[in-house]
Amino acid sequence: xxxxxxxxxxxxAIKNSGFEFPNRKIIINLAPADLKxxxxxxxxxxxxxxxxxxxxxxxxxxxxxxxxGELSLNGAVRAVPGILPMALELQASYPQSCLLVPEANSxxxxxxxxxxxxQISNLSNICAFINDGIPLASTCTNDYTEAISTHIPDFAExxxxxxxxxxxxxxxxxxxxxxxxxxxxGGKTMLAYRMPGIMPEMTRREILETTRIYxxxxxxxxxxPMITKRPFRAPHKNASTASVVGGGRIPRPGEISxxxxxxxxxxxxxxxxxxxxxxxxxxxxxxxxxxARAQSTLTYPADFALVxxxxxCPCGNFGSNMECRCTPLQVHKYLxxxxxxxxxxxxxxxxxxxxxxxxxxNTYTAESSSSIQAKVIRARxxxxxxxxxxxxxFNSRMTADAIKSFCHLDRESRVMLKSAFDKFNLxxxxxxxILKIARTIADLETADNIKAEHLAEAIQYRSLDRKYWRS
Numbered sequence: 001x002x003x004x005x006x007x008x009x010x011x012x013a014i015k016n017s018g019f020e021f022p023n024r025k026i027i028i029n030l031a032p033a034d035l036k037x038x039x040x041x042x043x044x045x046x047x048x049x050x051x052x053x054x055x056x057x058x059x060x061x062x063x064x065x066x067x068x069g070e071l072s073l074n075g076a077v078r079a080v081p082g083i084l085p086m087a088l089e090l091q092a093s094y095p096q097s098c099l100l101v102p103e104a105n106s107x108x109x110x111x112x113x114x115x116x117x118x119q120i121s122n123l124s125n126i127c128a129f130i131n132d133g134i135p136l137a138s139t140c141t142n143d144y145t146e147a148i149s150t151h152i153p154d155f156a157e158x159x160x161x162x163x164x165x166x167x168x169x170x171x172x173x174x175x176x177x178x179x180x181x182x183x184x185x186g187g188k189t190m191l192a193y194r195m196p197g198i199m200p201e202m203t204r205r206e207i208l209e210t211t212r213i214y215x216x217x218x219x220x221x222x223x224x225p226m227i228t229k230r231p232f233r234a235p236h237k238n239a240s241t242a243s244v245v246g247g248g249r250i251p252r253p254g255e256i257s258x259x260x261x262x263x264x265x266x267x268x269x270x271x272x273x274x275x276x277x278x279x280x281x282x283x284x285x286x287x288x289x290x291x292a293r294a295q296s297t298l299t300y301p302a303d304f305a306l307v308x309x310x311x312x313c314p315c316g317n318f319g320s321n322m323e324c325r326c327t328p329l330q331v332h333k334y335l336x337x338x339x340x341x342x343x344x345x346x347x348x349x350x351x352x353x354x355x356x357x358x359x360x361x362n363t364y365t366a367e368s369s370s371s372i373q374a375k376v377i378r379a380r381x382x383x384x385x386x387x388x389x390x391x392x393x394f395n396s397r398m399t400a401d402a403i404k405s406f407c408h409l410d411r412e413s414r415v416m417l418k419s420a421f422d423k424f425n426l427x428x429x430x431x432x433x434i435l436k437i438a439r440t441i442a443d444l445e446t447a448d449n450i451k452a453e454h455l456a457e458a459i460q461y462r463s464l465d466r467k468y469w470r471s
Contacts, residue, residue: 002038002039002040003037003039003042006040006043009043009070009071009072009073010043010071012073013047013071013074013075013123014050014075014123016075017122017127018124019051019056019127020056021050022050022054026050028046028049030042035296036296038250040070040071040080041070041080041082043069043071044067044068044069044070044077044120045067045068047123048061048067048126048130051127056127057127057130058130059131064096064097064098065098065100066086066090066097066099066100068083068100068102068105069101069102069105069120070102074122075122075123075124076121076122077102077103077120077121077122077125078102078104079102079104081215081217081218082215082216082218083101083105083108083109083215084108084109084111084112084208084215084220084225085215085216087108087109087111087115087117088208088212090112090115091112091114094115095114096115097115097116098115098116098117099115099116099117099118100117100120100126100136101117101118101119101120102119102120102121103119103121105119106119108211108215108220108225109139110139110225111208111211111225111226116138117138117139118136118137118138118139119136119137119138119139120136152194152196152197152369153190153193153194153369154194154197154368154369154370155194155197155198155366155367156365156366156367156368156369157190157194157366158194158366159359159362160187160355160356160359161187161191163351164187164188164350164351165366165367167348167350167461168191168194168195168198168307169372169375170440170461171305171307171347171348172198172305172372172373173376173379173440173443174379174394174436174437174439175396175397176305176347176348176395176396176433176436176437176440177284177306177307177345177346177347177348178305178306178307178346178348178350179308179309179310179346179348179349180192180308180310180352181309181311181312181349181350181351182311182312182351182352182353182354183311183312183316183320183322183354184311184316185354186352186353186354186355187352187355188267188352189309192263192265192309193234193265194369195232195263195265195305195307196229196230196232196262196263197369197373198369198376199230199262199263199373199376200373200377200380202227202228202230202261207226207227207228209261210227210231210260210262211225211227213253213258213301214227216252216253217253219258230261230263231258231261231263232259232262232263232265233255233258233263233265234264234265234267235255235266239255239272239276240273240276241275241279244279244280245276245279245280245283245291246289246298246300251291253300254289254300256280256289256302256304257289257300257301257302260301260302260303260304261303261304262304262305263305263307264305264306264307265308265309266306266308266309267308267309268309268310268311269308269309269310269338270310270311270335274337277337277339277342278339278342280342281341281342283302284306284342284345287301287302287397288301288302306346309352312331312334313326313334313335314326314330314331314334318331318468320353320354321354322354335468344429344430345429347433347436347461348437348461348462349462349463350461351464375444376444379440379443380393382443383395383443386406387402390402395436395437395439395443396440398432403432403435403436406439407435407436407438407439407450408449409435409450409455410449410451410452413451416452416455417431417455420434420459420462420463424462424463433462434458434459434462435450435458437457437458437462438450438454438455438457439454441454441458442454
């Protein structure tokens with residue numbers, strides 16, 4: 001519809017900018033014909049093409065000039081989504097190109113410094129540039145990597161729950177998935193919201209990678225065109241599958257793509273739609289999500305750390321020191337909403353028990369997020385050096401060959417792992433994930449090799465499902 005409506009926008013913009021609109025049939029070629037077109041960013045190029053074809057613009061634009069922008073009825077050029085991905089594509093395919101963008105998109109285009117970009121406020125600007133050589137204003141090239149001051153909750157505010165804090169530290173260091181399970185009021189949500197605060201600052205590659213997704217989704221603010229803080233996405237339990245995974249009539253990135261290089265938090269995991277939870281299995285494994293439609297197939301990145309929380313039963317008291325009012329069948333049905341394959345993809349299973357009075361009343365100062373972050377950064381640096389020749393940077397992303405190369409076990413550790421494998425009936429995926437977690441724990445301790453104590457800690461993070469799902 002936006003493409004069909006372009007004829008009215010372009011006609012009105014040309015007339016209101018002091019030019020004549022030809023009174024005859026005009027054919028616009030939007031090749032390739034088999035690709036479904038969408039969006040209003042073609043408007044500016046269509047208008048300039050008509051003015052060139054009718055001789056009202058006397059000079060052709062060079063072939064290395066690219067235009068994008070929506071025209072309003074009075075000739076003003078309005079912002080459009082997706083400018084950053086366009087600029088990055090031009091950088092890769094046409095490194096000597098010039099990109100002409102709306103003024104409101106100028107900061108976004110300036111992020112790609114390898115190509116020249118200019119800003120346009122109205123149709124008359126570009127016409128004056130083509131006919132009279134009046135120069136266009138360059139996009140602002142200031143450094144926008146400075147983060148906006150936002151308050152990130154601190155781990156020092158969380159009383160007790162040292163085991164859960166340790167698990168989230170491991171998850172942040174190796175980008176592992178975490179399942180927090182326990183009675184209501186134990187601090188599961190409070191802990192999850194503090195996860196981004198212990199992750200390292202985003203690199204420029206991660207910033208551009210994440211920002212381009214928000215640009216396509218139209219979620220960038222014109223004053224702050226960069227996503228410099230790690231995303232924390234927490235969709236509601238009533239969210240649709242398309243809004244979380246991606247899709248819709250016109251496919252758009254979902255929450256799992258908007259959480260790129262950050263954290264996706266699913267609170268009250270069993271309350272989410274069953275189809276939605278099962279749709280997460282493939283992105284958690286492949287780190288991408290593919291949306292197939294009749295006209296095209298789109299692939300969005302989905303590389304994030306999943307933090308999920310849940311109660312062990314409908315009343316929340318099963319397995320705690322409080323009386324559970326649920327029948328065994330109710331508990332079984334509630335826990336059964338989490339399928340075995342999805343549970344197997346959660347690297348760390350962590351129990352978050354109800355706190356005692358002494359723990360809450362204690363005035364000791366807990367470890368701060370900045371202190372934990374320093375340990376995480378040190379572990380990340382070790383991983384960056386280790387995986388320099390690989391396409392991944394985190395222990396959780398290790399392939400089978402990488403596990404063989406970097407997860408050597410001594411005799412004592414092998415015996416321990418075999419015993420755990422047989423006792424808990426672990427899957428092949430769980431076996432690999434235990435080794436990855438043990439490698440991350442060793443990195444946090446700056447140990448060259450995985451020791452028995454590292455492996456023992458990793459195993460206990462995979463044994464909690466036996467207490468609830470197999471009790």
